[in-house]
Amino acid sequence: MRTVKLVKKAKKGNKEALLQLITEQQDAYYRLALTYMGNSHDAMDALEDMIVSLYHSIPQLKKEESFYSWSKTILVNRCKKLLQQQNKIVFMEHPEDSLEEPVLPADPANYFTQTEQRMDLIEMLNTLNTNQQEAIKLKYLHDLDLQTISEMTNVSIGTVKSRIFQGLKKMREHFGGEWNE
Amino acid sequence: MNELEKQLEVEKERLERSKAPEELGERLRQALEQTPSRRKNKMPKWVAGVAALLFLFIVSYNYNALAYYGNKLLGYDELMTETLAQLNEQGSGQPIEKKITLLDGTELYLDGLLTDENQSILYYTVKNPNGISEESYFDSLHGLWTKAHATNGTYSVNEAGTEIKGIQAFEAVNPFTKELTLEYRNNENAEQGKITFPYNPKQAMQTELKQPIRKKVHVDQGNIRFDSITATPSRTTIKGKVNVDNFDRIQLGGSGIHLLANGKPVDMTGSSSKSAIFGSSIELYYDRLPTDIEALEVVVDKFVGYESLNESILLSGENEQTETIHGQELIISKIEKTTEGIQLKIATEQNILLDGVSIKSKGKSIPLHTTLRADLVDYGNEEPYNERVLLFKSDELPDTLMIEGMHYAKSYGKHIQIISK
Numbered sequence: 001m002r003t004v005k006l007v008k009k010a011k012k013g014n015k016e017a018l019l020q021l022i023t024e025q026q027d028a029y030y031r032l033a034l035t036y037m038g039n040s041h042d043a044m045d046a047l048e049d050m051i052v053s054l055y056h057s058i059p060q061l062k063k064e065e066s067f068y069s070w071s072k073t074i075l076v077n078r079c080k081k082l083l084q085q086q087n088k089i090v091f092m093e094h095p096e097d098s099l100e101e102p103v104l105p106a107d108p109a110n111y112f113t114q115t116e117q118r119m120d121l122i123e124m125l126n127t128l129n130t131n132q133q134e135a136i137k138l139k140y141l142h143d144l145d146l147q148t149i150s151e152m153t154n155v156s157i158g159t160v161k162s163r164i165f166q167g168l169k170k171m172r173e174h175f176g177g178e179w180n181e
Numbered sequence: 182m183n184e185l186e187k188q189l190e191v192e193k194e195r196l197e198r199s200k201a202p203e204e205l206g207e208r209l210r211q212a213l214e215q216t217p218s219r220r221k222n223k224m225p226k227w228v229a230g231v232a233a234l235l236f237l238f239i240v241s242y243n244y245n246a247l248a249y250y251g252n253k254l255l256g257y258d259e260l261m262t263e264t265l266a267q268l269n270e271q272g273s274g275q276p277i278e279k280k281i282t283l284l285d286g287t288e289l290y291l292d293g294l295l296t297d298e299n300q301s302i303l304y305y306t307v308k309n310p311n312g313i314s315e316e317s318y319f320d321s322l323h324g325l326w327t328k329a330h331a332t333n334g335t336y337s338v339n340e341a342g343t344e345i346k347g348i349q350a351f352e353a354v355n356p357f358t359k360e361l362t363l364e365y366r367n368n369e370n371a372e373q374g375k376i377t378f379p380y381n382p383k384q385a386m387q388t389e390l391k392q393p394i395r396k397k398v399h400v401d402q403g404n405i406r407f408d409s410i411t412a413t414p415s416r417t418t419i420k421g422k423v424n425v426d427n428f429d430r431i432q433l434g435g436s437g438i439h440l441l442a443n444g445k446p447v448d449m450t451g452s453s454s455k456s457a458i459f460g461s462s463i464e465l466y467y468d469r470l471p472t473d474i475e476a477l478e479v480v481v482d483k484f485v486g487y488e489s490l491n492e493s494i495l496l497s498g499e500n501e502q503t504e505t506i507h508g509q510e511l512i513i514s515k516i517e518k519t520t521e522g523i524q525l526k527i528a529t530e531q532n533i534l535l536d537g538v539s540i541k542s543k544g545k546s547i548p549l550h551t552t553l554r555a556d557l558v559d560y561g562n563e564e565p566y567n568e569r570v571l572l573f574k575s576d577e578l579p580d581t582l583m584i585e586g587m588h589y590a591k592s593y594g595k596h597i598q599i600i601s602k
Contacts (some may be wrong), residue, residue, distance in 0.1 A: 013218060017491075023206060030200070031197070044205055044208055048212040051209050051213050137369060141196050156521070
């Protein structure tokens with residue numbers, strides 16, 4: 001309900017309210033932008049673009065309660081636009097880019113096995129086509145629901161489901177036994 | 182959960198450890214602050230147009246406390262409509278000259294009040310050298326037998342963002358009240374308060390014309406009853422009842438009803454309707470009437486109507502098929518088979534609502550399941566078209582589209598004489 005209240009204020013042109021809405025989920029926004037842009041600098045540029053665009057288009061938002069999925073859709077679109085301008089290929093081509101801020105392991109003994117498995121995972125994701133990758137990342141890494149993903153990627157829910165299913169299937173097939181139960 | 186999903190889970194947790202950099206908040210704030218403010222405008226579009234034009238010509242000064250000069254308000258030029266500006270020029274209305282200081286140091290000046298039988302208009306100024314939140318609201322004016330709710334308002338902010346000049350309209354106040362209390366809110370509603378000031382009903386502007394109409398106009402699905410007209414210097418109001426089944430099916434409302442004075446249309450400034458059990462009550466607002474009226478009439482030019490069509494349209498399957506039914510353009514821009522069913526994208530003028538839509542494939546008729554979405558889309562016409570996506574529960578591409586009827590803005594051209602030569 002707090003969200004709805006803030007959104008109503010933001011709709012009236014209150015910049016502070018809009019800022020507060022974003023700040024409350026700023027980590028989620030940041031991670032989403034990071035997944036697309038691949039580095040922190042570009043991710044922050046995309047977020048800046050997003051907030052300006054939100055400020056101008058929020059009066060058109062009909063359902064206050066869907067502010068977060070709506071704004072994330074806008075963020076994804078901004079990211080894609082920026083990538084197009086940079087002529088980059090969607091999603092991080094070089095997995096090591098994202099290792100720029102190494103995370104200290106909770107359990108050092110496990111650390112190397114984990115890193116290795118992680119590289120495998122990224123390698124596997126890279127075998128998929130960009131649409132499948134995107135759908136899987138949005139669902140499993142950003143915990144977004146199918147409806148939101150379908151809006152973000154501009155395809156029907158059925159298509160999203162099929163991309164996820166086909167993507168996971170391909171990953172399992174490719175890497176055979178060790179990834180099955 | 183299998184191994185793959187576990188790995189995705191691990192990756193998600195890893196990603197969740199990356200937090201937004203500390204500078205992000207500051208950068209977002211800056212980006213937002215550098216964006217020019219959207220100007221709020223609750224008045225009709227033409228008022229904004231007039232205000233914008235005036236804004237080009239008039240440099241806005243920061244007047245200090247003195248807002249009235251010989252009973253004339255200063256500094257509101259860019260906000261006032263022509264009628265209001267004329268009334269101000271004649272020195273109508275009464276000064277209030279009350280000032281209060283709000284908790285955050287903002288100063289609120291009530292400059293003047295213009296009242297008549299149709300509405301009350303408050304002129305106010307808000308000042309704060311540290312910047313204004315652009316959020317001071319007025320709820321209502323109270324007094325003896327008076328509870329006048331705020332209706333519409335407009336304001337402008339100076340470049341430095343330290344001063345607002347505004348005009349706020351309320352419903353009419355009772356002529357017996359000698360004192361009015363304004364309820365205000367500030368600082369995102371954290372602060373609420375009241376200001377009371379004396380009111381002199383004798384300074385209310387005289388009603389120029391008040392007369393019952395008592396005429397009914399029949400339309401396709403009911404009737405409109407015109408009850409009365411009240412013309413005051415600030416506005417002309419026509420009250421009535423609408424008992425029409427499909428009144429709210431299209432957006433038109435009462436905007437196709439004109440008021441002609443001496444044969445010339447009086448500008449419409451707005452309308453409102455409230456629905457009740459026995460039809461909706463409707464109020465139509467027009468500008469001030471000209472002096473020396475010899476003839477006055479209401480014309481129901483356009484109003485919602487219904488046309489039975491029973492039209493079947495062969496679907497060519499091509500992209501963008503354009504049909505004309507009953508003189509109205511219908512654009513079928515997409516037919517698509519999805520996992521949920523058949524989706525049909527169809528666009529018409531905004532004031533058209535199709536009724537009883539179904540599709541046929543191989544002789545089998547499937548009714549409309551639901552409308553998935555509706556958007557205004559530019560099809561290269563004067564006004565954007567209303568484009569909707571219709572969903573039918575079927576998995577076969579249709580060959581025919583059936584339409585039983587439509588609600589639309591029908592030209593009635595019915596005249597009611599109020600004053601005749």
